[in-house]
Amino acid sequence: xxxxxxxxxxxxxxxxxxxxxxxxxxxxxxxxxxxxxxxxxxxxxxxxxxxxxxxxxxxxxxxxxxxxxxxxxxxxxxxxxxxxxxxxxxxxxxxxxxxxxxxxxxxxxxxxxxxxxxxxx
Amino acid sequence: xxxxxxxxxxxxxxxxxxxxxxxxxxxxxxxxxxxxxxxxxxxxxxxxxxxxxxxxxxxxxxxxxxxxxxxxxxxxxxxxxxxxxxxxxxxxxxxxxxxxxxxxxxxxxxxxxxxxxxxxx
Numbered sequence: 001x002x003x004x005x006x007x008x009x010x011x012x013x014x015x016x017x018x019x020x021x022x023x024x025x026x027x028x029x030x031x032x033x034x035x036x037x038x039x040x041x042x043x044x045x046x047x048x049x050x051x052x053x054x055x056x057x058x059x060x061x062x063x064x065x066x067x068x069x070x071x072x073x074x075x076x077x078x079x080x081x082x083x084x085x086x087x088x089x090x091x092x093x094x095x096x097x098x099x100x101x102x103x104x105x106x107x108x109x110x111x112x113x114x115x116x117x118x119x120x121x
Numbered sequence: 122x123x124x125x126x127x128x129x130x131x132x133x134x135x136x137x138x139x140x141x142x143x144x145x146x147x148x149x150x151x152x153x154x155x156x157x158x159x160x161x162x163x164x165x166x167x168x169x170x171x172x173x174x175x176x177x178x179x180x181x182x183x184x185x186x187x188x189x190x191x192x193x194x195x196x197x198x199x200x201x202x203x204x205x206x207x208x209x210x211x212x213x214x215x216x217x218x219x220x221x222x223x224x225x226x227x228x229x230x231x232x233x234x235x236x237x238x239x240x241x242x
Contacts, residue, residue: 001199003200003204004190004198005191005197005198006198007196008196026171027219028171028202028221032197035191050147050149050169051148069126070126071126075126075129076126076127076146077124077127078122078146078160080123080124081149083124085150094125098219
């Protein structure tokens with residue numbers, strides 16, 4: 001695809017469903033996805049890849065089995081592959097996810113929070 | 122590395138040199154880098170990889186051979202592999218770069234703007 005300007009804030013206006021990542025860009029075999037999240041997600045891990053979270057607006061908590069980290073707007077974390085984690089947010093939080101194409105949002109778990117992949121906006 | 126919170130604004134306070142990307146995180150074989158840029162960079166391309174620019178603060182212009190795009194805070198672009206481009210910024214601009222480890226900032230060009238790789242902050 002020809003290079004073009006992507007406005008992250010404008011992209012967030014295009015959807016309202018939570019825990020349902022939308023692809024806004026691809027780089028090699030990686031995708032940039034946006035998601036609105038609120039409440040508690042499910043414990044899961046991704047056996048084959050690291051996963052990056054960047055908080056665009058709001059506050060995100062990620063629980064690990066041995067600690068909890070808190071992320072505010074402008075903060076990021078790389079969750080190493082194979083590490084169990086559970087994102088949660090008291091109020092709606094806007095996040096960017098960066099990970100390889102084909103990564104399922106719930107990782108090794110398949111439940112009602114599992115989202116369709118490759119939904120582009 | 123164990124997952125930890127990375128504050129992008131705080132990382133930008135740790136350096137002042139321009140056109141000299143600093144690694145703040147790694148995800149699989151990719152790196153997240155921060156750079157302060159001002160003035161005109163050099164025309165170059167990366168033959169083997171796409172490259173992502175996210176503007177964290179300020180305004181960035183990227184010239185292509187067939188068009189010019191303008192990016193403000195909160196906007197991003199993926200430059201496809203092999204596509205010649207020249208970033209420039211009138212005032213100092215803070216950007217995040219995402220690309221595979223080992224990518225040289227000046228791509229196929231080696232000049233006084235070529236930076237050392239893998240400088241972590």
